Amino acid sequence: MQVTVKSWHAVASWTWTSEDDVCGICHMPLDGCAPGAPGPGDDSPVVWGRCSHYFHLMCINTWLHNKNTCPICRRKWEFARCAA
Amino acid sequence: MESGGEPMDTDDEDGGGGGGLRALWGGGPAPVQLRRLSEALRGLRWMPLAEASVSAMLQAHLRLSLRERCAGRFESCVMERQLDWIDASVLPWVSAALESGADQWRARDLLTAASAPLKQWRARLRFFFMQSLAGMRIAELFDILVDFPDSTPALDDLHACLHHTHQHADIVQGLGEALEKRLLKPGAETHQILEVYIGMIRALRRLDPSGLTLDAVSERVRAYLKLRPDTVKQIVTTLTDPDSSDLLEPVGGGAAAEVVQEAAADGDMAPDPDESRGDEAAMLKWEPEPVTADGASSGGAAARRAPDVLAILVQIYGSKATFVNEFRKMLSEKLLASASHDTEKEVRNLELLKKRFGDAALSACEVMLTDVAESRRISRSIQQHFGGVSGGGEGATLIDATVVSRLCWPSLPTDTFTLPAGVKKEMARFEKQFAHIKAPRKLVWKPSLGTVTLDVTFPDGSVGDVQCKPLQATILLRFGAQQRWALADLASELGIATDVVRKNLSIWLNRGFISEVRDAGGGAVFEAATSLGAGDESRHDAGEDEDGDAVASLAEEQRIAEMKVYEQYVIGMLTNLESLPVQRIHNMLKMFVPASGGDRGYDCSEQELQRFLMHMVEEAKLEHSAGQYRIAGRH
Numbered sequence: 180m181q182v183t184v185k186s187w188h189a190v191a192s193w194t195w196t197s198e199d200d201v202c203g204i205c206h207m208p209l210d211g212c213a214p215g216a217p218g219p220g221d222d223s224p225v226v227w228g229r230c231s232h233y234f235h236l237m238c239i240n241t242w243l244h245n246k247n248t249c250p251i252c253r254r255k256w257e258f259a260r261c262a263a
Numbered sequence: 264m265e266s267g268g269e270p271m272d273t274d275d276e277d278g279g280g281g282g283g284l285r286a287l288w289g290g291g292p293a294p295v296q297l298r299r300l301s302e303a304l305r306g307l308r309w310m311p312l313a314e315a316s317v318s319a320m321l322q323a324h325l326r327l328s329l330r331e332r333c334a335g336r337f338e339s340c341v342m343e344r345q346l347d348w349i350d351a352s353v354l355p356w357v358s359a360a361l362e363s364g365a366d367q368w369r370a371r372d373l374l375t376a377a378s379a380p381l382k383q384w385r386a387r388l389r390f391f392f393m394q395s396l397a398g399m400r401i402a403e404l405f406d407i408l409v410d411f412p413d414s415t416p417a418l419d420d421l422h423a424c425l426h427h428t429h430q431h432a433d434i435v436q437g438l439g440e441a442l443e444k445r446l447l448k449p450g451a452e453t454h455q456i457l458e459v460y461i462g463m464i465r466a467l468r469r470l471d472p473s474g475l476t477l478d479a480v481s482e483r484v485r486a487y488l489k490l491r492p493d494t495v496k497q498i499v500t501t502l503t504d505p506d507s508s509d510l511l512e513p514v515g516g517g518a519a520a521e522v523v524q525e526a527a528a529d530g531d532m533a534p535d536p537d538e539s540r541g542d543e544a545a546m547l548k549w550e551p552e553p554v555t556a557d558g559a560s561s562g563g564a565a566a567r568r569a570p571d572v573l574a575i576l577v578q579i580y581g582s583k584a585t586f587v588n589e590f591r592k593m594l595s596e597k598l599l600a601s602a603s604h605d606t607e608k609e610v611r612n613l614e615l616l617k618k619r620f621g622d623a624a625l626s627a628c629e630v631m632l633t634d635v636a637e638s639r640r641i642s643r644s645i646q647q648h649f650g651g652v653s654g655g656g657e658g659a660t661l662i663d664a665t666v667v668s669r670l671c672w673p674s675l676p677t678d679t680f681t682l683p684a685g686v687k688k689e690m691a692r693f694e695k696q697f698a699h700i701k702a703p704r705k706l707v708w709k710p711s712l713g714t715v716t717l718d719v720t721f722p723d724g725s726v727g728d729v730q731c732k733p734l735q736a737t738i739l740l741r742f743g744a745q746q747r748w749a750l751a752d753l754a755s756e757l758g759i760a761t762d763v764v765r766k767n768l769s770i771w772l773n774r775g776f777i778s779e780v781r782d783a784g785g786g787a788v789f790e791a792a793t794s795l796g797a798g799d800e801s802r803h804d805a806g807e808d809e810d811g812d813a814v815a816s817l818a819e820e821q822r823i824a825e826m827k828v829y830e831q832y833v834i835g836m837l838t839n840l841e842s843l844p845v846q847r848i849h850n851m852l853k854m855f856v857p858a859s860g861g862d863r864g865y866d867c868s869e870q871e872l873q874r875f876l877m878h879m880v881e882e883a884k885l886e887h888s889a890g891q892y893r894i895a896g897r898h
């Protein structure tokens with residue numbers, strides 16, 4: 180018996196960091212929707228700070244209206260250029 | 264008695280037979296003997312005794328006449344005509360038999376000159392007649408429902424009778440029994456049951472606009488449909504079938520219908536206000552309850568909003584939220600089992616459901632479909648990157664993947680096993696490229712999910728496009744590489760428990776690709792078939808069904824095959840305990856087949872077990888009645 184794979188249709192999920200991570204501001208799963216966002220993923224992007232803490236982009240933006248520090252370590256918030 | 268007994272029309276003649284009694288009200292003047300007899304009885308003061316016999320005789324005759332004329336004939340109204348016939352033919356006879364000459368009544372004097380006792384007789388006979396007609400129609404109600412709307416006249420007769428006789432409880436009981444006996448059986452297809460149920464919803468609404476009779480009868484149909492695995496799918500199919508767009512129209516018609524349609528135009532299709540408040544209890548109530556089911560007094564009932572058929576179908580699941588959840592599960596199964604990323608039909612269905620339940624309730628489903636569309640885009644781009652979509656290029660990958668936003672999907676199983684090395688390598692390539700496109704997002708594979716298409720070749724022939732689950736494919740690939748495997752070796756090779764291997768081998772045993780042999784030590788050993796022979800039932804067209812029905816039923820067949828290991832436990836339990844409800848069998852299996860080591864033990868849901876038990880009933884191994892299972896043929 181000879182068995183050949185013609186196609187392998189696989190299933191995966193995506194995650195920003197790891198599956199049980201939550202956003203430090205809204206406390207919702209990082210992989211879920213930011214409050215008010217229409218959907219997860221592209222609609223709820225996640226950003227990293229230089230301090231290596233990360234949040235939903237929408238959440239940190241709202242936060243930065245009033246403060247300019249990281250909500251977790253209180254250091255001055257600066258966006259990292261890419262994922263930590 | 265000049266005019267009293269004229270035949271109503273030619274085929275009605277004198278009351279449709281009734282043997283010897285026919286002569287009594289044949290239409291002519293009351294016989295002289297009858298009048299003499301009646302005078303003699305009156306003289307003896309025996310009339311009260313005679314009245315009882317006359318009454319019994321008349322009732323027997325009315326019943327017989329009714330059966331002969333009207334049984335099984337649903338397409339014309341009979342009540343008014345039959346009541347007229349009582350006035351014209353039966354009452355003159357009663358008068359002749361029981362009243363003195365002077366009081367004797369003529370048909371045309373009915374409302375003015377009839378004696379008080381005769382008026383009582385009339386009321387009694389009419390009531391008795393209506394009760395008999397209602398009783399007969401209730402016994403025939405299942406057939407009337409199946410014939411609806413052609414049977415509307417019979418239904419309207421019953422409605423008119425019930426107004427006087429209030430036999431609603433008989434309907435609930437009689438129809439309930441008929442449903443169990445004739446409809447709610449493993450042999451009936453889900454769509455047939457739904458079809459009858461939809462007819463029943465309309466018919467019973469017409470019969471009892473208060474909706475209470477419908478509610479009472481619906482309960483068992485709903486409970487039954489809820490157990491069927493394909494009910495949501497069939498409801499969605501029915502809903503999205505262009506021929507049944509009237510499902511969204513309210514049942515019951517009349518003024519209530521206009522109200523709802525008007526409201527619908529105003530955006531009343533938005534989610535239930537109870538639901539958006541998260542008020543489960545209020546949602547479950549759905550309809551206010553009038554005091555009685557006869558709807559006799561209720562101006563309120565007519566003004567009440569009549570739910571449409573879909574709303575009632577959705578109630579199978581208790582609430583819209585549960586229905587939507589079931590829909591989401593179904594959608595997930597379908598999307599993940601489908602090898603193509605084609606979602607045109609699902610997108611259309613979702614649009615229809617959104618109109619009905621509101622966008623918010625279905626936002627997760629929306630994300631699921633977006634995920635699949637995005638996965639198609641990414642898979643294509645990754646395949647192009649590796650050199651060609653068609654697998655033509657040297658580095659082309661066989662892998663394509665559906666990448667899900669897992670929080671919007673029903674929870675997905677995470678069980679793992681050792682994938683074939685080649686597949687693992689392909690996945691790693693795919694994953695790297697995904698990270699490239701979607702950085703910083705990463706992939707988490709769900710190895711047990713998805714669909715694999717295989718070609719299987721034997722010296723004497725080959726089977727193309729065999730679709731199966733990844734673990735099943737992995738197992739078959741091992742047999743392609745090595746012809747003979749001891750169960751234990753295969754399990755450790757794949758990093759899973761032996762009974763999981765066994766479950767996933769069953770598809771290949773059934774197809775004859777692999778057979779079980781025993782080695783000298785008595786351990787289970789399996790061997791790849793050396794020839795195709797006649798063994799393969801050639802199910803390779805299963806995946807071509809445009810509806811995915813075949814895929815779904817194949818999956819269910821597989822599930823049942825996997826559950827076969829529990830059959831002996833079930834038979835053992837029922838041998839000892841005689842009869843058990845599904846819930847207890849479920850609990851006992853959990854107890855008898857616990858998880859141990861790598862073995863997950865009995866991990867089926869109660870619904871899956873129910874399906875499996877029904878399958879055993881179909882195989883005549885078990886019997887099912889009144890919610891209890893027992894071994895077939897034992898009482």
Ligand SMILES: [Zn+2]
Nearest residue numbers: 202205235238
């Ligand atoms: Zn957040």
Ligand SMILES: [Zn+2]
Nearest residue numbers: 230232249252
């Ligand atoms: Zn920080």
